Amino acid sequence: MKKVTMKDIAIKAGVSKATVSMVLNKKDGSISAETKNKILKIAEELNYIPNGVARSLSTNKSETIGIILPDIINPFFSEIARAIEDTASKLNYNVIFCNTDSDVYKEINYTKLLISKLVDGVIFITGGKSNHPLEILQSNNVPFVLVDRDVEDQDNYCGVYCLNKEGVIQGLEYLISKGRKNIAFVTGNKGLKVSKQRIEGYKDVMSKYDMFKENLIFESDFTIEGGMEITEKIISENKEIDSIFYSNDIMALGGLKVLLRRGFKVPGEISVIGFDNINISNFTEPELTTIAQPIYEMGKQSCETLIDIIDGNAVNNKIYFKPELIIRGTT
Ligand code: RIB
Numbered sequence: 001m002k003k004v005t006m007k008d009i010a011i012k013a014g015v016s017k018a019t020v021s022m023v024l025n026k027k028d029g030s031i032s033a034e035t036k037n038k039i040l041k042i043a044e045e046l047n048y049i050p051n052g053v054a055r056s057l058s059t060n061k062s063e064t065i066g067i068i069l070p071d072i073i074n075p076f077f078s079e080i081a082r083a084i085e086d087t088a089s090k091l092n093y094n095v096i097f098c099n100t101d102s103d104v105y106k107e108i109n110y111t112k113l114l115i116s117k118l119v120d121g122v123i124f125i126t127g128g129k130s131n132h133p134l135e136i137l138q139s140n141n142v143p144f145v146l147v148d149r150d151v152e153d154q155d156n157y158c159g160v161y162c163l164n165k166e167g168v169i170q171g172l173e174y175l176i177s178k179g180r181k182n183i184a185f186v187t188g189n190k191g192l193k194v195s196k197q198r199i200e201g202y203k204d205v206m207s208k209y210d211m212f213k214e215n216l217i218f219e220s221d222f223t224i225e226g227g228m229e230i231t232e233k234i235i236s237e238n239k240e241i242d243s244i245f246y247s248n249d250i251m252a253l254g255g256l257k258v259l260l261r262r263g264f265k266v267p268g269e270i271s272v273i274g275f276d277n278i279n280i281s282n283f284t285e286p287e288l289t290t291i292a293q294p295i296y297e298m299g300k301q302s303c304e305t306l307i308d309i310i311d312g313n314a315v316n317n318k319i320y321f322k323p324e325l326i327i328r329g330t331t
Helices: 006-013 017-024 033-045 052-059 075-090 104-116 132-139 164-177 193-208 224-237 249-261 295-310
Strands: 064-069 094-099 121-124 144-147 159-162 183-187 217-219 243-246 271-276 289-292 318-321 324-326
Touching: 006 017, 006 033, 017 033, 064 075, 064 104, 064 295, 075 094, 075 249, 075 295, 094 104, 104 132, 121 132, 121 295, 132 144, 144 295, 159 164, 159 295, 164 183, 164 193, 164 243, 164 271, 164 289, 164 324, 183 193, 183 224, 217 224, 224 243, 224 249, 243 249, 249 271, 295 318
Parallel strands: 064 094, 064 121, 121 144, 144 159, 159 318, 183 217, 183 243, 243 271, 271 289
Antiparallel strands: 289 324
């Protein structure tokens, strides 16, 4: 079994393979309209698909970009991936999605796969454990843009980010304005720069009001299950907690489920606030107060920036978006 080739079209059309190639590659100035139309009609009838790899080799472009992201099940990443794909298709690029579970080996393998597939560029959301995949892209001169998560020790990398620390500051100032004092903070994986930035915001504000207690910072993993688990720990260890600030919405959703199942009144006894403003945060009961990241805008910008780099245009190497407090029923 083999794919339909130009030779099959040539035989059926009664012309040379070279003629078919010129028509399909739109270099057909010297060919009559009748022959051109006949060839195109036969190609369609046979469902001919041009060999993308061969075309990429000859043009050194694949019109394809890769997205490497940690957890496609987390709506934050699927929403950002959606924005990237919408933008890419408007700019006539295809997209290859790679889910890594924040596993370095998967990140490296997918990076090598995308390079071998001759992608024109990569949008990379790191799992935070290694910069090696980015070094591989750099040494192969494959353009890349970071989005959402910056990496340590690389100030020259191009990236699109949200002002994480400012987002946490906004949320805490709001909780404190509502009289909350014993605020637990649930982080993502502490090795991630986004986690460090959010923890910094928590430390700054709580210290400003002389309310900082190291033992109210709890490390989790940005998953729903992690949010449930850490909330059980928080409510069993700290009876005086009056708020829990989760570093992302799906941990907050897990926490909300535990608090309500344990009979806590939200927000009457414990206020809950998340971070991201994923679409589902508007559909919990009570609805989740959160710090909105402009997810769609960040995804769109990262794609436009990457394609600018691919086209050889100079770009602003770090773009920051502002977070926004969205007040709903859990506070
Ligand atoms: O929900 C996933 C979290 O990790 C988000 O807050 C996003 O910023 C990503 O880094």
